[in-house]
Amino acid sequence: MTEVQSGTPRRRRGEHRPTVADVAHKAGVSAMTVSRVVNGDTHVREATRIRVLAAVAELGYVPNQAARSLAGGKQFRIALLHSNPSAAYLSEFMVGALREASASGAQLLVEHCAENPDPAAIAVQLADHRIDACLLPPPLCDDARLIAAMLEQGMPIAQVATGQPHPQASSVAIDDEAAAHAMTARLIAKGHRRIGFISGNPNQTASALRRAGFARALAEAGIAADPRLIANGDFTYRSGLAAARKLLGCKPRPTAIFASNDDMAAASVAVAHQQGLDVPRDISICGFDDTAMATTIWPELTTIRQPITEMARIAVKALVKRSKPGAPAPRPMQLKFTLVGRESDGAVPPK
Amino acid sequence: MTEVQSGTPRRRRGEHRPTVADVAHKAGVSAMTVSRVVNGDTHVREATRIRVLAAVAELGYVPNQAARSLAGGKQFRIALLHSNPSAAYLSEFMVGALREASASGAQLLVEHCAENPDPAAIAVQLADHRIDACLLPPPLCDDARLIAAMLEQGMPIAQVATGQPHPQASSVAIDDEAAAHAMTARLIAKGHRRIGFISGNPNQTASALRRAGFARALAEAGIAADPRLIANGDFTYRSGLAAARKLLGCKPRPTAIFASNDDMAAASVAVAHQQGLDVPRDISICGFDDTAMATTIWPELTTIRQPITEMARIAVKALVKRSKPGAPAPRPMQLKFTLVGRESDGAVPPK
DNA sequence: CTGAAAGCGCTTACAG
DNA sequence: CTGAAAGCGCTTACAG
Numbered sequence: 001m002t003e004v005q006s007g008t009p010r011r012r013r014g015e016h017r018p019t020v021a022d023v024a025h026k027a028g029v030s031a032m033t034v035s036r037v038v039n040g041d042t043h044v045r046e047a048t049r050i051r052v053l054a055a056v057a058e059l060g061y062v063p064n065q066a067a068r069s070l071a072g073g074k075q076f077r078i079a080l081l082h083s084n085p086s087a088a089y090l091s092e093f094m095v096g097a098l099r100e101a102s103a104s105g106a107q108l109l110v111e112h113c114a115e116n117p118d119p120a121a122i123a124v125q126l127a128d129h130r131i132d133a134c135l136l137p138p139p140l141c142d143d144a145r146l147i148a149a150m151l152e153q154g155m156p157i158a159q160v161a162t163g164q165p166h167p168q169a170s171s172v173a174i175d176d177e178a179a180a181h182a183m184t185a186r187l188i189a190k191g192h193r194r195i196g197f198i199s200g201n202p203n204q205t206a207s208a209l210r211r212a213g214f215a216r217a218l219a220e221a222g223i224a225a226d227p228r229l230i231a232n233g234d235f236t237y238r239s240g241l242a243a244a245r246k247l248l249g250c251k252p253r254p255t256a257i258f259a260s261n262d263d264m265a266a267a268s269v270a271v272a273h274q275q276g277l278d279v280p281r282d283i284s285i286c287g288f289d290d291t292a293m294a295t296t297i298w299p300e301l302t303t304i305r306q307p308i309t310e311m312a313r314i315a316v317k318a319l320v321k322r323s324k325p326g327a328p329a330p331r332p333m334q335l336k337f338t339l340v341g342r343e344s345d346g347a348v349p350p351k
Numbered sequence: 352m353t354e355v356q357s358g359t360p361r362r363r364r365g366e367h368r369p370t371v372a373d374v375a376h377k378a379g380v381s382a383m384t385v386s387r388v389v390n391g392d393t394h395v396r397e398a399t400r401i402r403v404l405a406a407v408a409e410l411g412y413v414p415n416q417a418a419r420s421l422a423g424g425k426q427f428r429i430a431l432l433h434s435n436p437s438a439a440y441l442s443e444f445m446v447g448a449l450r451e452a453s454a455s456g457a458q459l460l461v462e463h464c465a466e467n468p469d470p471a472a473i474a475v476q477l478a479d480h481r482i483d484a485c486l487l488p489p490p491l492c493d494d495a496r497l498i499a500a501m502l503e504q505g506m507p508i509a510q511v512a513t514g515q516p517h518p519q520a521s522s523v524a525i526d527d528e529a530a531a532h533a534m535t536a537r538l539i540a541k542g543h544r545r546i547g548f549i550s551g552n553p554n555q556t557a558s559a560l561r562r563a564g565f566a567r568a569l570a571e572a573g574i575a576a577d578p579r580l581i582a583n584g585d586f587t588y589r590s591g592l593a594a595a596r597k598l599l600g601c602k603p604r605p606t607a608i609f610a611s612n613d614d615m616a617a618a619s620v621a622v623a624h625q626q627g628l629d630v631p632r633d634i635s636i637c638g639f640d641d642t643a644m645a646t647t648i649w650p651e652l653t654t655i656r657q658p659i660t661e662m663a664r665i666a667v668k669a670l671v672k673r674s675k676p677g678a679p680a681p682r683p684m685q686l687k688f689t690l691v692g693r694e695s696d697g698a699v700p701p702k
Numbered sequence: 703c704t705g706a707a708a709g710c711g712c713t714t715a716c717a718g
Numbered sequence: 719c720t721g722a723a724a725g726c727g728c729t730t731a732c733a734g
Contacts, residue, residue: 017481048704063728064728068729070418070709070711071709071729075417087438088438091438095445108453109449237648267649270648293644296588298588371713380720381721384719394720414712418712419713421710421712421725422711
């Protein structure tokens with residue numbers, strides 16, 4: 001047995017793990033009181049709380065989740081419904097969702113579904129799996145038919161990263177408009193005037209918001225909008241390739257491209273390279289999302305980072321909270337984004 | 352309430368869910384017998400089993416996992432330890448791990464750790480979180496020091512995708528050597544003789560296996576190994592960029608490049624494009640892993656697919672099984688890979 | 703602010 | 719092959 005340093009007592013696996021009873025005994029209180037302290041109940045005398053906490057630490061007590069949810073009669077099952085698995089996004093999302101689920105004793109089920117799911121089929125699937133609430137990352141967060149059907153059935157849902165929160169759903173998002181505005185303003189501050197924009201999938205509500213932020217920054221800087229500098233994409237790399245080709249074909253050429261996500265920005269970098277352009281010396285290129293793609297390619301992309309893990313965590317928390325009596329009505333929540341400046345953008349090139 | 356079609360009875364959330372007692376009553380047996388049937392115990396008369404199963408179906412009974420693990424006294428906690436989060440890999444991995452964990456009533460904890468973790472620190476972390484077993488995806492699956500330390504402590508572990516299974520660990524992998532051999536043979540069959548190879552991170556045991564498979568295929572075809580056609584990479588896109596430049600600088604130029612993973616293959620495509628080469632007309636490029644990168648870029652990559660989700664599922668299953676009395680000794684398991692032919696490779700170009 | 707009792711839904715010995 | 723009883727570790731009313 002390797003000797004390790006820690007304040008927590010070591011014990012071989014298989015040995016008896018401390019229970020509330022052990023803690024109660026050591027602290028000289030009842031099991032109930034231990035439970036109260038552990039669950040953050042406020043109606044406990046401070047001295048008692050301290051004694052219990054000390055016993056918990058000394059014994060290395062960790063609550064048994066199974067007993068907890070059995071006694072609580074909860075056994076809350078949350079489905080993470082996803083289609084179109086942007087694997088990188090999903091992975092960050094799952095880490096956050098799982099963390100909160102395990103902290104609050106809920107069970108997380110990951111269910112894949114069609115890109116354009118049949119609401120009735122989903123309803124069956126959820127009922128068969130005894131799902132109590134649903135987590136909807138993009139693009140499902142924007143599927144109005146699906147959401148209406150679930151809500152009508154009384155299924156609590158949380159939309160993550162939608163631009164259009166449903167009043168009866170919990171939702172967590174960033175301010176996509178403000179983020180796009182910030183990125184565009186950064187480019188303008190670096191001297192760019194001819195900035196190409198690649199829009200995202202029109203079916204996702206965030207797409208319009210990003211475009212609106214771009215347009216507002218331009219307007220605020222007194223730069224006339226040039227429709228030829230807007231290219232339609234759909235968030236795929238392939239659509240980014242076509243859009244970038246269109247943009248780079250304009251005369252005079254734009255000095256910067258702001259793509260609505262990283263995949264399309266990466267495609268723009270590829271097209272620029274094919275045309276013998278150096279990034280960022282000859283042209284600046286920025287993305288959105290800060291997915292793995294942003295740091296995989298070279299140069300690494302300046303982009304907008306959403307706190308995906310945290311957003312998922314909060315969404316799960318909201319769902320769990322709503323399952324308890326006296327829960328407040330669902331409401332939209334907004335988290336801060338970060339503009340991550342890396343190597344793909346720079347000053348406007350001299351004439 | 353939307354009307355849905357299904358054999359399972361619908362009920363509003365919050366309503367009483369059927370328990371073993373309900374099933375037992377309906378089937379005219381004891382709760383014990385229901386438990387036996389549900390858990391696949393063989394010592395049950397066939398007629399009884401059928402009756403119980405019918406009751407289960409009719410009531411839409413689903414066992415309560417919390418009660419199950421509480422009664423079973425298990426409450427098995429498995430840590431998925433990961434560093435260097437190749438997000439795409441991790442996401443597929445988590446889906447599989449989570450699926451099996453929830454099916455077998457184990458709890459899955461996702462713990463991030465340093466790229467080159469201090470075994471003692473990890474031991475503390477695991478003990479603090481009351482971890483019963485550990486899941487090690489790459490590159491941690493190849494960290495000999497970490498593995499030795501955990502094993503010494505008596506921690507059951509499962510290595511996924513290692514080229515060098517530890518005799519005391521469970522392990523699940525594909526045959527990396529055979530996969531690389533298959534890919535190389537495919538290229539040879541298409542007429543290629545000058546095939547460049549980009550190796551992976553030398554710290555991962557799979558790297559050497561992939562290279563060995565490449566070499567064997569060459570030897571079997573009677574093609575002399577040319578050391579100038581081997582470039583060292585480390586699995587990053589950036590290293591792929593440098594390796595591809597080196598390879599494409601050879602005279603005569605290789606007609607194909609086989610990179611040890613998709614990121615490096617994607618980098619090779621980028622370099623080829625920069626040099627005005629068409630893929631696959633002028634040069635064939637293949638990857639390994641079938642990550643999101645493979646289908647994101649254009650042309651889509653011909654690559655090797657590992658059943659990552661299934662590998663993770665099996666690894667969890669092995670760990671859970673080993674936690675039960677009378678479990679067999681851990682052993683290495685091997686799953687089938689698939690060669691996925693897409694658009695990045697073709698016939699050797701005419702002279 | 704604190705506690706004694708009951709019970710959550712299952713499985714594990716122990717019988718027969 | 720089948721069942722009655724006890725108990726897993728917690729929390730929830732209900733008291734005081």
